[in-house]
Amino acid sequence: QQPVQSPQAVILREGEDAVINCSSSKALYSVHWYRQKHGEAPVFLMILLKGGEQKGHEKISASFNEKKQQSSLYLTASQLSYSGTYFCGTEISGNDMRFGAGTRLTVKP
Amino acid sequence: SAVISQKPSRDICQRGTSLTIQCQVDSQVTMMFWYRQQPGQSLTLIATANQGSEATYESGFVIDKFPISRPNLTFSTLTVSNMSPEDSSIYLCSVAGSGQGYGYTFGSGTRLTVV
Numbered sequence: 753q754q755p756v757q758s759p760q761a762v763i764l765r766e767g768e769d770a771v772i773n774c775s776s777s778k779a780l781y782s783v784h785w786y787r788q789k790h791g792e793a794p795v796f797l798m799i800l801l802k803g804g805e806q807k808g809h810e811k812i813s814a815s816f817n818e819k820k821q822q823s824s825l826y827l828t829a830s831q832l833s834y835s836g837t838y839f840c841g842t843e844i845s846g847n848d849m850r851f852g853a854g855t856r857l858t859v860k861p
Numbered sequence: 862s863a864v865i866s867q868k869p870s871r872d873i874c875q876r877g878t879s880l881t882i883q884c885q886v887d888s889q890v891t892m893m894f895w896y897r898q899q900p901g902q903s904l905t906l907i908a909t910a911n912q913g914s915e916a917t918y919e920s921g922f923v924i925d926k927f928p929i930s931r932p933n934l935t936f937s938t939l940t941v942s943n944m945s946p947e948d949s950s951i952y953l954c955s956v957a958g959s960g961q962g963y964g965y966t967f968g969s970g971t972r973l974t975v976v
Contacts, residue, residue, distance in 0.1 A: 754903075784964050793953060794904070796862070796964030839903065841965070847892050847957055849965060851904045 753778065755842045757852030764830050764859050772825040772855045774840030783816050783823040784841035784849065787834075794839060797825075827857070835859045863888050863956050867968030874944055874975050881940045882971045884954035889934035894955040894965070895927070904953065910937045944975045 755776045762770050774783060782801050786794040800816035800823060811828040827834055840852045864887040874880050884893065892911055896904040908916040908929055916929040930938045941948050954968040 786964070793967035793969050794965075796958075796966070799958075799962055799964050801962070847909070849894070849955075849957075850906065853903045 753842075753844065753848075753850045755783075755840055755850065755852045757840050757855055759855060760853070761856040762858070764857070766832060766859055766861055767829050768859075770827045770830060770857060772827075772838050772840070772857075774823045774825075774842070774852055776821040776842050778821065778844050780816075780818075780821050781843045781846050783814075784843070785814055785823075785825050786839045786841060786851075787836045788839065788854075789836040797838075830857075830859045832859050832861065862958060862963060863890065863966045865954060865956065865966055865968040867954055867971060869971055870969060871972040872974070874973065876945050876975055878944055879940055879942045880944065880973060881938050882952055882954070883938050884936065884968050886935045886956055888959075890956045890959075891934070892957060893931065893937045894957075895929065895937075895939045896953045896955060896967075898951045898953060898970075900951075907939070907952075941973065944973075946975045949973055949975045 755774050757774050784799050785797040788794040814825045816823045835858055837854045837856050839854045841849045843849055866885045868883055894909055895907040898904045906919050907922045908918045910916045910929045910931040912931045912934050926942055928940045952971045955965045957965050
């Protein structure tokens with residue numbers, strides 16, 4: 753039930769864009785995105801529910817393709833503060849969150 | 862979103878002993894979740910704890926090794942029993958958001974080292 757996340761790691765320069773992908777073999781109730789900085793707990797970024805709605809705020813947005821059970825996280829004009837490990841989390845029926853393997857994002861000056 | 866107080870933040874334990882991790886939530890929640898995260902890896906769900914019923918364990922985790930208590934709607938404990946070095950990990954408790962559109966909130970984690 754664990755979603756498949758790619759890429760494993762990304763290195764960017766400030767101002768560059770990145771896309772992180774997440775896919776599931778099962779029909780999903782929701783997709784979550786979290787960012788975890790070293791030594792800290794994961795922090796919720798956004799949730800996408802069934803319906804294909806794209807969500808986001810400022811330079812971080814996400815989409816959910818319900819037909820393909822795929823979600824993508826878009827990081828635009830990256831900042832140093834974006835560095836961390838990004839996890840997608842998927843729910844099949846609600847309250848059954850499973851996390852992908854994570855994508856380590858490094859933003860360099 | 863809920864605020865979770867988790868303790869201890871870290872501990873070093875001798876093999877064969879047990880450690881109990883506590884999580885206190887600032888609001889009433891139906892379900893609490895316990896995850897394990899090994900260094901540099903993803904979060905693995907250990908069990909889901911409902912108040913007033915037995916916890917539901919994921920494949921590979923058993924109650925004798927990871928007993929959970931859920932005495933009320935704001936508190937839960939996870940015990941790591943008869944520890945071995947393989948149990949060294951970060952343990953996190955979590956609660957789901959209170960409505961649609963809200964994500965999970967995590968405790969700050971317990972970094973456990975078994976020697």
